[in-house]
Amino acid sequence: xxxAKALLGVLLVSALAATSTVQANFKCKSTxxxxxxxxxxVAPNATxxxxxxxxxxxxxxxxxxxxxxxxxxxxxxxxxxxxKTIRIPFTCLCxxxxxxxxxxxxxxxxSGDTMYHIAHDLFAGLVTYEQIAAANxxxxxxxxxxxxxxxIPLPCSCDDVDGMKVVHYGYVVxxxxxxxxxxxxxxxxxxxxxxxxxxxxxSELQAGQVLDVPLxxxxxxxxxxxxxxxxxxxxxxxxxxxxxxxxxxxxSTDNYTLQCEPSGLKPLSNWTTCPAMQCQGADSLYIGNxxxxxxxxxxxxxxxxxxxxxxxALVTQSTCPASAASKIGFxxxxxxxxxxxxxxxxFCLHLSQ
Ligand SMILES: *[C@@H]1O[C@H](CO)[C@@H](O)[C@H](O)[C@H]1NC(C)=O
Ligand SMILES: *[C@@H]1O[C@H](CO)[C@@H](O)[C@H](O)[C@H]1NC(C)=O
Ligand SMILES: *[C@@H]1O[C@H](CO)[C@@H](O)[C@H](O)[C@H]1NC(C)=O
Ligand SMILES: *[C@@H]1O[C@H](CO)[C@@H](O)[C@H](O)[C@H]1NC(C)=O
Ligand SMILES: *[C@@H]1O[C@H](CO)[C@@H](O)[C@H](O)[C@H]1NC(C)=O
Ligand SMILES: *[C@@H]1O[C@H](CO)[C@@H](O)[C@H](O)[C@H]1NC(C)=O
Ligand SMILES: *[C@@H]1O[C@H](CO)[C@@H](O)[C@H](O)[C@H]1NC(C)=O
Ligand SMILES: *[C@@H]1O[C@H](CO)[C@@H](O)[C@H](O)[C@H]1NC(C)=O
Ligand SMILES: *[C@@H]1O[C@H](CO)[C@@H](O)[C@H](O)[C@H]1NC(C)=O
Ligand SMILES: *[C@@H]1O[C@H](CO)[C@@H](O)[C@H](O)[C@H]1NC(C)=O
Ligand SMILES: *[C@@H]1O[C@H](CO)[C@@H](O)[C@H](O)[C@H]1NC(C)=O
Numbered sequence: 001x002x003x004a005k006a007l008l009g010v011l012l013v014s015a016l017a018a019t020s021t022v023q024a025n026f027k028c029k030s031t032x033x034x035x036x037x038x039x040x041x042v043a044p045n046a047t048x049x050x051x052x053x054x055x056x057x058x059x060x061x062x063x064x065x066x067x068x069x070x071x072x073x074x075x076x077x078x079x080x081x082x083x084k085t086i087r088i089p090f091t092c093l094c095x096x097x098x099x100x101x102x103x104x105x106x107x108x109x110x111s112g113d114t115m116y117h118i119a120h121d122l123f124a125g126l127v128t129y130e131q132i133a134a135a136n137x138x139x140x141x142x143x144x145x146x147x148x149x150x151x152i153p154l155p156c157s158c159d160d161v162d163g164m165k166v167v168h169y170g171y172v173v174x175x176x177x178x179x180x181x182x183x184x185x186x187x188x189x190x191x192x193x194x195x196x197x198x199x200x201x202x203s204e205l206q207a208g209q210v211l212d213v214p215l216x217x218x219x220x221x222x223x224x225x226x227x228x229x230x231x232x233x234x235x236x237x238x239x240x241x242x243x244x245x246x247x248x249x250x251x252s253t254d255n256y257t258l259q260c261e262p263s264g265l266k267p268l269s270n271w272t273t274c275p276a277m278q279c280q281g282a283d284s285l286y287i288g289n290x291x292x293x294x295x296x297x298x299x300x301x302x303x304x305x306x307x308x309x310x311x312x313a314l315v316t317q318s319t320c321p322a323s324a325a326s327k328i329g330f331x332x333x334x335x336x337x338x339x340x341x342x343x344x345x346x347f348c349l350h351l352s353q
Contacts, residue, residue, distance in 0.1 A: 023128050023130075023131065024126070024127070024155035024170065024209075024210035024212075025098055025155065026098055026099045026155045026156055026157040026168065026170070026212045027097065027098065027099075027157060027159065027196065027198070027212075028092070028094035028095075028097065028098050028099030028156070028157040028158055028159055029094070029097065029159055030094050030158050030159055031094050031095060031096075031097075032093075032094060032095070033093075033094050033158045034091055034092060034093050034094075034102055034158065035091070035092050035156075035158035035167075035168075035232065036089060036090070036091060036092070036167065036232060036239075037089075037090060037091070037092035037099070037101075037154075037156035037157070037158075037167065037168045037169070037170070038067055038087045038088065038089055038090075038167060038168070038169040038170065038215070038234065038237075039087070039088050039090070039126060039154050039155065039156065039169070039170035039210070040085050040086070040087055040088075040126075040169075040170060040171055040172040040210075041055075041056070041085065041086050041087075041088050041123075041124055041126070042083065042084070042085050042124050042172050043080045043081070043082055043083065043084050043085075043086065043124070044082065044121055044122075044124050045082050046079060046080065046081050046082050047079070047080050048076075048077055048078060048079050048080055049061070049064065049065070049074070049075075049076050049077070049078050049080060049086070050076045050077060052064070052080065052086055052088070053076070055105065055107075055122070055123075056088045056090065056104075056105045057104045057105040057106065058088065058089060058090070060240060060244065060268075061076055062239075062240050062244070062263075062265065063089050063239050063240060064086075064088070064089065066089075066237055066238040066239045066240065066247075066249075067087045067088065067089040067234075067237050067239070068086060068087050068237075069236050069237055069238065072247075085172065087169070087237075088154075089239070090102075090104065090105075090154060090156070091104070092156035092157065092158050092168070093158075094157070094158050094159075098155075099155065099156040099157040099158060099159075099168070100135070100153035100154065100155065100156065101152065101153060101154035101156060103151055104151070104152075105151075105152050105154075106149050106150065106151050106152070107122070107123075107149065107150050107151075107152055108147060108148070108149050109144055109145060109146050109147060109148045109149070109150070110146060111146050113144070113146075114129075114142075114144075115129040115132060115133060115138070115141040115142070115144055116129045116141075118132065118150070118152075119131070119132055123152055124172075125208060126152075126154055126155070126170070126172075126210060127152055127153055127154065127155070129141055131153055132150050132151075132152060132153070135150075135151055135152075135153040136150045136151055138150070154170070155170050155210055155212070156168050156170060157212060161188075161192060161196065161214040162192065164214075164216075165217055165230060165232055166214035166215055166216065166217055166232070166234075167214070167215040167217050167232050167233075167234035167237075168212055168213070168214060168215075169186070169212075169213045169214070169215045169234065170210045170211070170212065170213075171186075171210070171211045171212075171213040172208065172209070172210055172211075173205060173206065173207055173208060173209045173210075173211050174207065175207040176207070177205075177207075178202065178205065179193050179194065179199075179202040179205050180202065182211065182213065186213050186214075186215060186216075186235075187215075187216050187235070188213065188214055190202060192214065193211065193212075193213065196212045196214065197211055197212050215234035215235050216234070216235045216256060217232040217233060217234055217235070217250065218233050218235070218250035218251075218254075218256045218257055218258040218259075219256060219257055219258065220233070220248075220257075220258035220301075220302075221258075221301045221302070221303045221313060221315055222258075222302070222303060222304045223303050223304040223311060225304070225306070226303070226304020226305055226306070226311070227304070227305055227306060227307065228241045228242070228304065228305065229304060231248065231258070231304075233248050233249065233250040233258055234250060235250055235251065235252065235256065236250070236251055236252075237249070237250060238250070240263055240265065241302075241305070242302070242304075242305040242310050243267040243268045243269060243271045243274075243305070244263055244265045244266070244267055244268045244274075245262065245263055245265070245267050245271070245274035245275070245277070245310060246260050246261070246262065246263055246277070246287065246302050246305075246310070247260065247261055247262070247263040247265075248260040248302065258301075258302075259288070260287055260288060260301065260302035261287060261288030262274065262277055262286065262287060262288065275310055277300075277302075277310055277312050278300075278312065279300040279312045279313065279314050280312075282298075282300065282314055285298075285300040285314065286300055286312075287300050287301070287302050287310075287312045288300065294320070295318065295319045295320040295321070296316050296317070296318050296319070296320070297316070297317045297319065298314055298315070298316045298317075299314070299315050299316075299317070300312050300313070300314055300315075301313055301314075301315040
């Protein structure tokens, strides 16, 4: 880990394109709750995905590329050029009115590091050095030792926005963009962004600022007793759940309905093999399969998992013009649950990050 020793002197000046001058402090009222969140990392120097995964301690590489909607075949060695933005998925914890990453990432101090360098350069200004010092109860930020470990409190939130479950995204504002443009790009309103970020006026927006942007999450059939409930997958992202056995994606082409399928990956932890995720009552249907009958579409949908089972259910969506016209939203869906339990060996609980 000492390869950069010679390079890292007392480097207080950097050539960062975007540096935060506004300290991010996301509101998070649902004290004690955790959720998945996203934050932008604008690479200060050319790097690769492996280094970014290590820096942010993203447990599953697949979820890092899923958060960026990159192809599943993306190599961990893929280079990331300076100035490019990579979205980091992490677990958020609400405490004391604000949200911060739940104890990760942890950074180990190297020779030549200063608290300022860690915050401003290595973590690209997502946090201030004062925030790192406060989170780690460091009395004197100018006096740190090689090998010392600091938890980096990334900004985030778990709050509902306008009564909807969303994925909070710490968006690093590029030069020249406006609140109105950002609102439009992410399907929200200027008023929502201003209120969420405690801004009185859109003219307060600064390049490099970490803005709390609520991303629409797909509706899903995940049962409230599932270990990954509520499975919130943000628009234009995908992630892996159920011990990596199931891949779920969210996009506008599926009308913001979560689309899950077998991942084809090896399971994590104590599962030896992923089960055949078959819908009972429809032997030929597996999670992700769909059939049409007239204007009804039946899908074998992922409905969750427990420490021993994966659940799948047949869901019929009626798109018949006559009946659909009289029903709106969830009432327009006919639900048929044929839950199946696939017995699996005991494995350890893990979160979907
Ligand atoms: C990534 O690079 C490392 C070392 O350069 C190499 O060992 C590894 O096989 C590479 N992985 C992939 C997926 O290309
Ligand atoms: C919240 O505040 C309490 C009391 O000030 C403190 O002990 C605790 O560490 C804080 N929690 C977090 C996550 O910052
Ligand atoms: C980026 O590269 C420059 C030049 O090598 C170096 O001085 C600087 O510390 C690097 N920044 C980071 C965050 O690694
Ligand atoms: C979802 O993402 C797509 C692709 O980026 C975008 O066109 C669409 O506006 C987004 N929808 C919402 C509600 O954010
Ligand atoms: C926002 O700020 C601009 C420029 O400072 C000012 O012209 C405008 O009146 C302000 N709008 C509100 C609603 O305060
Ligand atoms: C959720 O799962 C529980 C236990 O498997 C089951 O009793 C319940 O009916 C399910 N709820 C829904 C809405 O499917
Ligand atoms: C159902 O899904 C499985 C696994 O994703 C796939 O191999 C199979 O071809 C699909 N069958 C139908 C009828 O779509
Ligand atoms: C579609 O489903 C509804 C009930 O969900 C049923 O009454 C209707 O007959 C179905 N139509 C076709 C064409 O299968
Ligand atoms: C897994 O489930 C079994 C039976 O429901 C339970 O006895 C066991 O404690 C669970 N293990 C974990 C790690 O949750
Ligand atoms: C998309 O979903 C909305 C609400 O969930 C529904 O009103 C609309 O009819 C759906 N559109 C299509 C094309 O399925
Ligand atoms: C796997 O299960 C064993 C007990 O059967 C447990 O001791 C171990 O911690 C588990 N490991 C993981 C990664 O879940």
